Amino acid sequence: MTPDRSAAAAPDVAGRAVRTDIDAVEATGLVKTFGGPRVVDGVDLAIPRESFYGIAGPNGAGKTTMIRLLTGLLRPDTGNAVIDGVQVWPNPDEAKQHLGYVPDNPVLFDRLTGAEMLEFAGLLRGMEPAVIRHRSQELLRILDLEGASDRVIADYSLGMTKRMGLAAALLHSPRVLVMDEPFGSLDPVNTQVMEEMLQRYRHGGGTVVFSSHVMDVVERLCDRVVVIEQGRVRAEGTVADLAQGRSLQQAFVDLVGGRDLQEGELGWLSSSSG
Amino acid sequence: MALVLVRLKLALQRRALGGSGIAQRLGFAVGWLIALVLGFSVGAVVAVFSTLLPASGDLALLILLSLVFVGWVVTPILMPGSADQMADPERLAQYPLTPSQQVTGLLLAGLLAPTALFAFLTAAGGAFASSATVGIRLTVVGCAVVFTVLCLAASRATQALLGGIVDSRRGRDLVVLVTGVISLGIYLLTQNVHNMTESLAGVQNESAESALSWTPPGAVGQAMISAQNGQWGDAAVRLAVAVVSVGLLLLLWAWGIRRFANGGHGAPRRSVTQLRSAVSLSLTPFPVNAARPSALTAAMSQQLRYYLFRSPRAFQSMALSLVLAGFVGHDMSIYGLVAESAAFTFVAIALHAPNLFAYDDKGFTYLLVTGAPWRPILAGKALAGPIIVIPVMLAVLFVEAALTDQWSQVLLAFVVGLSVVAVAVGLGALVSTWEPQNRIERTGGRRRALIGVTIEFVLLFALMIAALLAWVLLGGRVGATLLTLCCLFIAVLLGWVLVRAAGSRLARDPFKIEALLRRDPR
Known part of the structure; x- marks a missing residue:
């Protein structure tokens, strides 16, 4: 699975050599168990470079576990993933240099201020102080965190913490950005700003992978979607392929099976008898 | 009702x-x-x-x-x-x-x-x-x-x-x-x-x-x-x-x-503060900033901030260990300034050095997410404690020397204290990678953590006894100053080796530590 590193490369917006002949993320036969049934059960994925890629699935389908496997936060029982040409195992730390990850509930040093956190993130990644300073200020301004940069993250709302998580993940300009439910807890204005940022990031050569339950967002943003159910790939393709003329929401429900209420069930909810 | x-x-x-x-x-x-x-x-x-x-x-x-x-x-x-x-x-x-x-x-x-x-x-x-x-x-x-x-x-x-x-x-x-x-x-x-x-x-x-x-x-x-x-x-x-x-x-x-x-229980709203000066970095202090900020200095600065007021639990632990160290050291002062210095640093460092990730909570997962270099991070965190303890130890020694007129013993006591700090930091770093405890979420195995701290105490105490024996046996022949400096050199070397070993151990399997620090390792 180790790719041929001599293949053609083109510079990205930051002037770095970017390989255009390989997928941004490849996963082969990923399997993970936690002592019981397989949470991720033989997942194969190929996520094209410079794409918006959605991961959808019902609750408990194994999306987060799969994301943790892709990002080197969890060691697969079998199988492997490749991020930007780097095998995640046995090189998780090298792979992490190529990606940024924003968990559902961002993990940060919550007793540092926003500005301190970004400096910390940059120094951990070996960035130059001047670069850290410049990028931090820009990210804080664009993500509307400038006024909160001197407050400790523990005092942030969930939406602010998510934006700070995104700033910390983007600071080193990774080639692949992986996000778990990125748009939850964001107000419409910040959602729009984040979408614009991500589009710009994509046009600059980046690849965005995110999981979401909100099919409208997936439908609006993504080029391709994978639907995971019980740890397996249930369907994968372009949004149009999966939707087949329906809304993506309906296509998803048809795919994983909906639950309809029977006539008369919860009838007491429609009365005010108490 | x-x-x-x-x-x-x-x-x-x-x-x-x-x-x-x-x-x-x-x-x-x-x-x-x-x-x-x-x-x-x-x-x-x-x-x-x-x-x-x-x-x-x-x-x-x-x-x-x-x-x-x-x-x-x-x-x-x-x-x-x-x-x-x-x-x-x-x-x-x-x-x-x-x-x-x-x-x-x-x-x-x-x-x-x-x-x-x-x-x-x-x-x-x-x-x-x-x-x-x-x-x-x-x-x-x-x-x-x-x-x-x-x-x-x-x-x-x-x-x-x-x-x-x-x-x-x-x-x-x-x-x-x-x-x-x-x-x-x-x-x-x-x-x-x-x-x-x-x-x-x-x-x-x-x-x-x-x-x-x-x-x-x-x-x-x-x-x-x-x-x-x-x-x-x-x-x-x-x-x-x-x-x-x-x-x-x-x-x-x-x-x-x-x-x-009525909703009157929350914290008062803070006024919005302006972004700091664009000239300086926020986390690392000026001298470090002017030199060469790195992962080590970043981790050290983060840990220092947590100890110094930012994380109340970390501050509480540091403050209590210093007060306790003051009492124990003072009790030992009847045996002289050297004994006081050794006892003070023993308690002050050994109490919190064995749990360097105690107050990071989700922050440890962040370190895992970034693929950050573990050795410098651990070394930086380990150095934060001594940066606080050593000046306090020096102040204690000056006060005690002034009260008891033992000025001639201050330098010797200081060097002995430094030796204890060096070994305690090394042992503490090693124990931190063995069985850490999350003291924010109260996760991690308390029993094994207690065993780890006990082992650290016993080993540190044994090494102090060994140094004392060497002092008694060789002091007359080699000279007190040379012997003290040798002790310091060996202690620093040992501390350095132990911190490196701990860093390597952490780099080999940080997932194990994460699993211990988090409730749900998934």
Whole structure:
């Protein structure tokens, strides 16, 4: 699975050599168990470079576990993933240099201020102080965190913490950005700003992978979607392929099976008898 | 509604004991049995005092009731999780209950608890004094009821107020700091209990008794004493003080609930501050900034900030270990400044060095997410402790030298202290990668962590003994200065090797550490 590193490369917006002949993320036969049934059960994925890629699935389908496997936060029982040409195992730390990850509930040093956190993130990644300073200020301004940069993250709302998580993940300009439910807890204005940022990031050569339950967002943003159910790939393709003329929401429900209420069930909810 | 809360209270009590089935019922019964036995025992002591030593027994009763009362008040502060959670306004706010309904129901429910039984039996002990008449016995029992309600109301009012405060981050920090101060106070109290006893003996009993007798718990006690002495008027006044106190506490409790419902419990909004100067970095201090910031300096700066006020738990741990080290070092000062320095640094560093990731909480996962270099991170975190401890050690040495005129020993003592710091840091780093504990979320194996700290203490102590032996055996031949410098060199080398080994161990499998620090490693 180790790719041929001599293949053609083109510079990205930051002037770095970017390989255009390989997928941004490849996963082969990923399997993970936690002592019981397989949470991720033989997942194969190929996520094209410079794409918006959605991961959808019902609750408990194994999306987060799969994301943790892709990002080197969890060691697969079998199988492997490749991020930007780097095998995640046995090189998780090298792979992490190529990606940024924003968990559902961002993990940060919550007793540092926003500005301190970004400096910390940059120094951990070996960035130059001047670069850290410049990028931090820009990210804080664009993500509307400038006024909160001197407050400790523990005092942030969930939406602010998510934006700070995104700033910390983007600071080193990774080639692949992986996000778990990125748009939850964001107000419409910040959602729009984040979408614009991500589009710009994509046009600059980046690849965005995110999981979401909100099919409208997936439908609006993504080029391709994978639907995971019980740890397996249930369907994968372009949004149009999966939707087949329906809304993506309906296509998803048809795919994983909906639950309809029977006539008369919860009838007491429609009365005010108490 | 009150009965519903009583049933809820009983159910929560059973659940709080953990386990299920027979074990749960057994635990429930044992709790009541212990309260019954302890309450009767203390009550019996009070009865004996009232019968045999009525004069000195009066002050003892007032002190006893005051201590029980203080226990009730500080328990929700010291151990917020220990109290049943139904008194937390947030939990009952979702139901259509007025504050007065909540207070009434929770008061009745609270009386059905082993702790309330203990308070009642303790206070009612005087009713069993052989000299008491039926009227006195009934009065004492009535006073005991008032005392129990007083304790409960004070405790619940505290909890209701805290219930709002702990919703804000600053409130939680404040609670942690208050807990630290109270713990420190208790430690100092136990350290000085002998002196205090002697002092108390010298104080006029009347003045202490008079002061205590007007406090709410003391007033209840004084009411009992006055009744036993036939001073019914004074007894009524004291009891009125206690009853009014109960009323005020109930009002405070209801106010706490109402305040929560009105949303007045959160932290005040901070004014928006401007972005700092674009010239300097925020995290790393200027000297480091001017030199070469790196992962090591970033980790060191982060840890330093946590120790110095940013994380109250980290600050509390550092402050307490320094105070404790000061006491232990001072106790050792009779053996000279070198012994004091060694003892001070031993306690100051060895207490928190073995758990370098204790206060990072989710931050450890962030380190994992970034693929950051583990060795420099661990080294940076390990260096943060000595940066605080070494200047404090130096200050302690100067003060002690000034007091005892041992200036000639300061340099030697300082070098010995540095040697202890170096080895303690190395051992601590190694233990940190063996069994860390998350002291924010209280996760991780406490038993193994305790074993780790014990091993660190034993090894450090053994190395100190070995250094002492070398000193005794070689000191005459090699010269004290050279031997001390050799010790320092070996200690620094050993510390460096241990920190590197710990860093390598961490880099090999950081997932294991993450799993220990997180509740859900997925």
